[in-house]
Amino acid sequence: MNYYQEITLLPDAEISLGFLWQSVFQQVHIALVEHKVGANQSAVAVGFPDYRQAKFPLGSKLRLFAQEQMTLEKLDIGQWLTRLEDYVHIKGIKAVPSDVSYVSFFRKQVKSPERVERDMQNKAVLWAEKSGKPLDECLIELEKSKPETLCRLPFVYLHSQQTKQRSPDKSSKFPLFIEMQPQSEEHAGQFDCYGLSTKTNGRQVVATVPYF
Numbered sequence: 001m002n003y004y005q006e007i008t009l010l011p012d013a014e015i016s017l018g019f020l021w022q023s024v025f026q027q028v029h030i031a032l033v034e035h036k037v038g039a040n041q042s043a044v045a046v047g048f049p050d051y052r053q054a055k056f057p058l059g060s061k062l063r064l065f066a067q068e069q070m071t072l073e074k075l076d077i078g079q080w081l082t083r084l085e086d087y088v089h090i091k092g093i094k095a096v097p098s099d100v101s102y103v104s105f106f107r108k109q110v111k112s113p114e115r116v117e118r119d120m121q122n123k124a125v126l127w128a129e130k131s132g133k134p135l136d137e138c139l140i141e142l143e144k145s146k147p148e149t150l151c152r153l154p155f156v157y158l159h160s161q162q163t164k165q166r167s168p169d170k171s172s173k174f175p176l177f178i179e180m181q182p183q184s185e186e187h188a189g190q191f192d193c194y195g196l197s198t199k200t201n202g203r204q205v206v207a208t209v210p211y212f
Contacts, residue, residue, distance in 0.1 A: 001065035008089040031080040046195030057154030102208040104197040108177040110151040
C-alpha cells in the first residue's frame with residue numbers, strides 16, 4: 001500500500017466517540033461496497049493507528065490505504081461523510097512514509113450468547129436422539145465444552161444491510177470485532193468490503209497495511 005488518507009473523529013459533549021465510530025465506519029463500509037473490485041473484495045484497506053493505545057480501544061483515527069493514489073481519489077470518502085462533516089477531519093491523500101512496520105487487521109467472528117445457546121440445544125437434541133441418553137444429561141456434558149462468548153477485542157457496531165432487506169422488523173445491529181496481528185514484513189493479499197484483511201485459500205499469512 002503506497003498511499004493513505006487519514007480521518008480523525010471529533011466527538012463532543014453530545015456525540016460520543018463510540019457513536020461516531022459506528023456512523024463513520026458504516027459509511028466507509030457502504031463506500032467500499034459501492035467501489036468493490038470483486039465479490040466482497042475492496043482495493044481500499046483500513047488501518048487503526050491508535051489501536052489499543054488510547055482510552056477508546058480503536059482510538060480516534062481511521063486510515064484508508066490503497067496501492068494507487070487514483071483509487072482513493074475515486075473513492076472520494078468526503079462525499080460519503082458529508083452529513084458528519086462537523087465531527088470528522090479528513091486530511092488529503094499522502095504517500096506512505098518509508099519507515100513503517102506492517103500489521104494485519106482482520107475480523108474476528110464471535111458467536112452471540114443466544115447463538116451459542118441455540119447451537120448447544122440443537123447439538124444436545126441430536127446427541128440424545130442418537131445415543132438414547134436423557135436430554136438433560138447431554139446438555140450438562142456439552143456445557144463443559146461451551147464456547148467462550150466474551151470477546152475483549154476492540155469492536156464497532158454496524159448495521160447489516162442484508163438483514164435490513166430480508167427482515168425489516170429484526171434488529172440488524174451487530175458488533176464487528178477487529179483484531180490486529182503484527183507482521184514481520186509486507187504481504188500482498190485481499191481485503192474485504194470492511195477494508196479488513198481476509199484469509200484466502202487457507203493461507204495463514206494475510207494482507208498487511210503500513211503501521212506508523
